[in-house]
Amino acid sequence: MNKFLVSASAVAIALTASVGVAAARDQIRIVGSSTVFPYNQAVAEEYSSKTGNPAPVVESLGTGGGFRAFCGGIGPDHADITGASRAITKSEKELCASNGVTDITEALIGYDGLSLAISRKNDADWDLTEEQIFRAVAAELPNEAGELVPNPNQTWADVDSSLPATKIVIIGPPPTSGTRDAFVELTLHDGCSAMPFFAELKKTDRDAWNVACSRVRQDGLFVEAGENDNLIVQSLDGDVNAIGIFGYSFLYENSDKLKGVAINGVEPTFDTIADGSYPVARPLFFYVKNAHRGVIPGMNEFLEEYMSEEALAAGGYLAERGLTPLSEEKILEVREAVTGGKKLEM
Amino acid sequence: MAAVETTGSGARTIDWSSDEFKKRRSRRYAADRRLQYYGIAAIATALGLLAILITSLVMTGYTAFTQTMVSVQITLDDERIDRNDVFGANWRNIVRDAFKAATPGLETADERAYFAMFTNNAPFLVRDRVVADPRLVGTTVTFTIPMADPVDQLAKGQIDRSTPESQRRVSDQQIAWFDGLAQQGMISRPFNTGLFFNADSRFPELAGLAGAISGSFWALMVCFFISFPCGIAAAIYLEEFAPKNKLTDLIEVNINNLAAVPSVVFGLLALAVFIGWFNMPRSIPLVGGLALALMTLPTIIIVTRASLKSVPSSIREAALGIGASKHEVIMHHILPLAMPTILTGTIIGLAQALGETAPLLLIGMNAFITSPPAGILEPATALPTQIFIWADSPERGFVSRTSAAILVLLGFLITMNAIAIFLRQRFERRW
Incomplete structure (x- = not known):
């Protein structure tokens, strides 16, 4: 027993001591947005299968969390690449610069279509305008006297008499999600500005406008599901009148159960998202730390794989995963920027 | 005739067969039965929920096998x-x-x-x-x-x-x-052998649990080799050597409290200390194991102390009586006798650590990695975090694979608990 204890503690000490060895690393580390995560996954797997190099480690930390890890500094302890579902902000650039990360390259990889969908068991053909969506979802709407009151609409017929008289149920992502930010920015803000009352408010008091147009009703008609889009898909299957909001790839994968809700007469499809006629789409990026190229093994080969025709082009494997691809000229431009290590203005 | 009569001398006689007492009796029996039924109903509810859980997992998960x-x-x-x-x-x-x-x-x-x-x-x-x-x-x-x-x-x-x-x-x-x-x-x-022998993949038909199982294995190894010796040493000191004073009382209270601290707190601690200060890499089983060890340690200390206490003092006294030193008493007699219980407690603690997700999410063990780790210093996922990743994937095939992975995790937990029960049945001494 005595010997066992001694050897066990020796092993424990050896484990703790071996940590110093772990500093160098031979695999690429990718962090960032959960929306870009599936595309990073795809390229990472393809790269490692093709070259036989160690598999990159891909983590989903969210756009903001990704930049915090990415901008932490230079060296093997910090991530090499981060995905983002929006462009880098000024404060994130400052954070990067303050930690010595000054040479980064930005790459636009395509667009993410956010889709509204409903169960196929629902008989009606759904075609909404952004204003109707806003009227259904907003926390407060102006009444006839021009005062903001809690949203009185209970059924879609209350929103617009041409719509079915079924109860409004919208299942969407929580405020922490990038998908929610995109929904608020791309749909609610537009729908809000289409109402004369708020258009007026935008001119006089932008902050109040921003608050009023971003707030979502809390009376139970807008259901905040978790970050898990699969859960939303399942709830839609269970409630025929519920409309869900999630990334287009989930609608594409479940097209036997769900149908898209058209916005302004446009159905969500790859084509309508790519040409911008489906209004709820956002650009996706990744950012590369140029100081790590040539230091972390395989960085250049990985970027080559990411920029390859097979990955990025229309019909490439990223498009198969749900990414809406860029136009051909744009792909050439991005490829040149990435291979040349074009420095982002800080 | 009334049920209770007071006779002239003051003694009371009770007519047990009177209607009133029959009623009282049947009310009391009914209360007994009700209590029993509440218990049965509670067990039935628990078993029913368990059955629903397992059935739904099997129904969605069996196709993935x-x-x-x-x-x-x-x-x-x-x-x-x-x-x-x-x-x-x-x-x-x-x-x-x-x-x-x-x-x-x-x-x-x-x-x-x-x-x-x-x-x-x-x-x-x-x-x-x-x-x-x-x-x-x-x-x-x-x-x-x-x-x-x-x-x-x-x-x-x-x-x-x-x-x-x-x-x-x-x-x-x-x-x-x-x-x-x-x-x-x-x-x-x-x-589907790939489910057990492939690492993760973005294609459901290729995705497997090899990376997650080996990641969990390495993390549990680290957890075991740190928490087991530390836990036993701490428990022996506290039980056998430590003077009874305010300080040791404080330590005891704190250990009991630590056992109840939510695991996410240990994850944050590991993030700040091991990754922040010691600059260990993210996503590796070593850090995961250390975080799980922090969580398991109090459980092992408590179990070890209890089992040391349960060894009868006659054994201690007999050993001391024939001239054994304190060290010999503990190492040769008390600890070996207490060991089966300690092992049982340790295995249950490790089983708990195996199912723990929150600390691993914080230290990045929920990454996508397409090769299984070869050691404690290579990035890996663990079983619960793999379930977490799969549950979030859009491909239809991952729905059944998520359930299958949960069944695999439950299988490991049941096996570990069965080993613990076996050890207890087979080796535990009752005094």
Whole structure:
């Protein structure tokens, strides 16, 4: 027993001591947005299968969390690449610069279509305008006297008499999600500005406008599901009148159960998202730390794989995963920027 | 006649057979029975919920334990494969030609849809097998290759053939091709060994738990080798040597409190200390194991102290009586006698650590990694975090794989608890 204890503690000490060895690393580390995560996954797997190099480690930390890890500094302890579902902000650039990360390259990889969908068991053909969506979802709407009151609409017929008289149920992502930010920015803000009352408010008091147009009703008609889009898909299957909001790839994968809700007469499809006629789409990026190229093994080969025709082009494997691809000229431009290590203005 | 009568001398006589007492009695019996029924109802509710959980997992998960495969003959031509550079051959074309040969009369325009029926990584699977065994070059070998997820779902009846073509992931043409392959006897659906021997993949047909199982194994090893010796040493000191004073009381209270601290707190601690200060890399089982060790340590200390306490003092006194030193008493007598209980407690503590997700999420053990870790310093996932990743994937095949992974995790937990029960039954001494 005595010997066992001694050897066990020796092993424990050896484990703790071996940590110093772990500093160098031979695999690429990718962090960032959960929306870009599936595309990073795809390229990472393809790269490692093709070259036989160690598999990159891909983590989903969210756009903001990704930049915090990415901008932490230079060296093997910090991530090499981060995905983002929006462009880098000024404060994130400052954070990067303050930690010595000054040479980064930005790459636009395509667009993410956010889709509204409903169960196929629902008989009606759904075609909404952004204003109707806003009227259904907003926390407060102006009444006839021009005062903001809690949203009185209970059924879609209350929103617009041409719509079915079924109860409004919208299942969407929580405020922490990038998908929610995109929904608020791309749909609610537009729908809000289409109402004369708020258009007026935008001119006089932008902050109040921003608050009023971003707030979502809390009376139970807008259901905040978790970050898990699969859960939303399942709830839609269970409630025929519920409309869900999630990334287009989930609608594409479940097209036997769900149908898209058209916005302004446009159905969500790859084509309508790519040409911008489906209004709820956002650009996706990744950012590369140029100081790590040539230091972390395989960085250049990985970027080559990411920029390859097979990955990025229309019909490439990223498009198969749900990414809406860029136009051909744009792909050439991005490829040149990435291979040349074009420095982002800080 | 009244039920209770006071006789002249003051003594009371009770008529037990009176109606009032019969009623009282039946009320008390009824209360007994009700209490019993509440208990049975509670157990039935618990068992019912458990049954619902397991049934729903099995119902959604069982399909993931088989995988639709296609057996295809591939000619490994000398002309197309350079024996000195097997890795660099054009495997994509070699494999595609073999697939094409299985369906004669395939039009060029349809090729893309046709190849989409087979797993995207088929060329790599063939390549890796030939690289591992270069003697295959120059022969014709039958390879069994997984079908892509939509076709797998079709074969398993998860995709209904009667739905309109635009509403399903496989086209009528693909169904016709699939039926053609099936008629030639090329389609089989064996047990899905890949689920246990493949690492993670973005393709459900290839995704497996090997990375997660080995990651969990390494993390639990680290956890065991740190928390077991530390826990026992701490418990021996506190139980046998420590003076009884305010300080040791404080330590005791704190250990009991630590056992109840939510595990996410230990994750934050590991993030700040091991990754922040000690600059250890993220996502490695060493850090995961350390975080789990912090969580398991208090449990082991408490169990060890309790089992040391339960060894009868007669043994201690007898050993001391014949001149054994304190060290000998503890190491030769008390600890060996207490060991079965300590081991039982440790295994239950480790089983708890195995199912723990929150601390691992914080230290990045929920990354996507397509190769299993070879040691405690290589990035890995763990079983619960793998479930977490799969649950969030859009592909239909991951729905059943998530349930299957949960069943695998439950299987490990049941095994560990069974070992703990076995140890307790077999070796525990009762005094």
